Amino acid sequence: MAVKKRKSQMVNNTDHLQHIEPTLRPLAVPINQIHNDQDNVRKHPDQNLDSIRRSLEAFGQQKPIVIDKHHTCLAGNGTLLAARALGWTHLAAVTTGLSGSSARAYAIADNRTTDTSDWDMDKLAQQLAVLQNEMDFDHFTTGFDDSQIEDAIDKAMQIEDASMRDVAIADSYQVLVACADEVQQRQLFERLEKEGFQCRVLTL
Incomplete structure (x- = not known):
C-alpha cells in the first residue's frame, strides 16, 4: 500500500x-x-x-x-x-x-x-549623520527622510545646548589686590603662596 x-x-x-x-x-x-x-x-x-x-x-x-x-x-x-x-x-x-x-x-x-520606547536623540543623530555622509548608502532605508534626519540632528543639538546651560558652575571667591610696583607684587605673591593660597600674577 x-x-x-x-x-x-x-x-x-x-x-x-x-x-x-x-x-x-x-x-x-x-x-x-x-x-x-x-x-x-x-x-x-x-x-x-x-x-x-x-x-x-x-x-x-x-x-x-x-x-x-x-x-x-x-x-x-x-x-x-x-x-x-x-x-x-x-x-x-x-x-x-x-x-x-x-x-x-x-x-x-x-x-x-x-x-513605549524612546529615541536616544543624540545617538540617533550621530548615526544618521554618519549614514548621511555615506555616498553609496540610501539613508531612506532607515525609514527616515531628509527632513526627519535634519530634525533629529537639530533636536540633538538643542538637547546638547540645553544640557550645557544646565551645567552648574562652582562658586569661586577671589580678591584682586593692586600693588604699587613689580617688587611689591612679587613679595605679596610669594607670601600668599607660602600661606597656602592659590595665586597667579597678573599685569594689567
Whole structure:
C-alpha cells in the first residue's frame, strides 16, 4: 500500500529564498499560505509600507514573522504586505502555539511595546549623520527622510545646548589686590603662596 507523503510547509529550494537571511531559510513558508490578520489593530499607511519595502529591498528579511497554527499573521503584517508588493513568494515565519485570547493579546503587545520606547536623540543623530555622509548608502532605508534626519540632528543639538546651560558652575571667591610696583607684587605673591593660597600674577 502506497503511503502518501505529507506535503511539507517548509521549502528547501533556495532559488526563491535569496531575500531571506540564510539562517532563517529553513523557516520559509509560501506567502500564498499566510493570511493577514483581519483584526490587526495596527494600520499600515502607504508611507509606512514604503519604508518597510525599502528596508526589505536593502537588507532582505532579517527576522521572522509570527503566525498561528492557521497561518494567520500575528506579528509582521506590514512585512507581509510589503513582501507581497515586492513579489516575494516566501517569508520566514515562526509558528506559535498561542491561540484565542492569548494570541490576540500577543498581537496587541507586539505592536504596543514598540510605542513605549524612546529615541536616544543624540545617538540617533550621530548615526544618521554618519549614514548621511555615506555616498553609496540610501539613508531612506532607515525609514527616515531628509527632513526627519535634519530634525533629529537639530533636536540633538538643542538637547546638547540645553544640557550645557544646565551645567552648574562652582562658586569661586577671589580678591584682586593692586600693588604699587613689580617688587611689591612679587613679595605679596610669594607670601600668599607660602600661606597656602592659590595665586597667579597678573599685569594689567
